[in-house]
Amino acid sequence: MQGVPQHFEHPQDRAQFRRPTHRPGVELYRAHIVRHAFEPHTHEAYGLGAIESGVERFRYRGSDHLAPSDSRVMMNPDVLHTGRAETEGGWRYRMAYIDVDVVEAFSGERGWWFRDAVHHDAARAHRVTLLLDALWRAEEPLAFDSLLLSLLDGFGDQVRHAPESRSAAAPRFTHVIEYLRANLARRITLEELAAVANLSPFHFLRAFRDHHDATPQQMLMALRLFEAKRLLADGIAPAQVAASVGLSDQAHLTRAFAQRYGVTPARYQRQVRR
Known part of the structure; x- marks a missing residue:
């Protein structure tokens, strides 16, 4: 490519x-x-x-x-x-x-x-x-x-x-992560995530970052690439994987995957399906 x-x-x-x-x-x-x-x-x-x-x-x-x-x-x-x-x-x-x-x-x-x-x-x-x-x-x-x-x-x-309880924000953010995982292929707004957490948008943005040491966008990309990993292991073609997880094209998938896992999608697929 x-x-x-x-x-x-x-x-x-x-x-x-x-x-x-x-x-x-x-x-x-x-x-x-x-x-x-x-x-x-x-x-x-x-x-x-x-x-x-x-x-x-x-x-x-x-x-x-x-x-x-x-x-x-x-x-x-x-x-x-x-x-x-x-x-x-x-x-x-x-x-x-x-x-x-x-x-x-x-x-x-x-x-x-x-x-x-x-x-x-x-x-x-x-x-x-x-x-x-x-x-x-x-x-x-x-x-x-x-x-x-x-x-x-x-x-x-x-x-x-495992600790019996985490911070008070954890249950709300669990629902946020579930929402992200269920909507990987969509363009998601700050406002809709804040609504899931029942917080004002910028309060949510700060609280999420402080709790996860990552922004919601970083979390979304991590979830997208993890799902891409799963689909590649199942034998799905990289171009189809890219569309399924909300990335713009196969080139975007290749760059993002290599940045996070150290191999290209095609090479990862060959390695795990040998």
């Missing part, structure tokens, strides 16, 4: 995804990122991984975090985050994105919540890296599921129970 890069600008930047065919709700990811800066995005799943080398800087839950080599990274579902290299040589890492219902089924527990996004423990981080590498290479479904249980066990020391 003319004018749209099919690769990262820096030749050392690499990102790969894999989805096991037998276990929906699990996505594996490995990357070495030197120059690319990830736009705010969400995986709508628990993000569990480890930094193999270098240092990552990312924004998550209103704060900047540094994740150095030999540290574990833990992200709760539905939280926007960014990512960029803090060291000249970038950072190399592996992640597993695991849906809430899969975590509950494997762990036998509900309401997992991680207070800390980064935990420094070289031995545990190294074990997580080995487990994620083994999961990537696993060919038998039983072997994969056994390794997945071990991976989840490896983060048990960081699990906290």
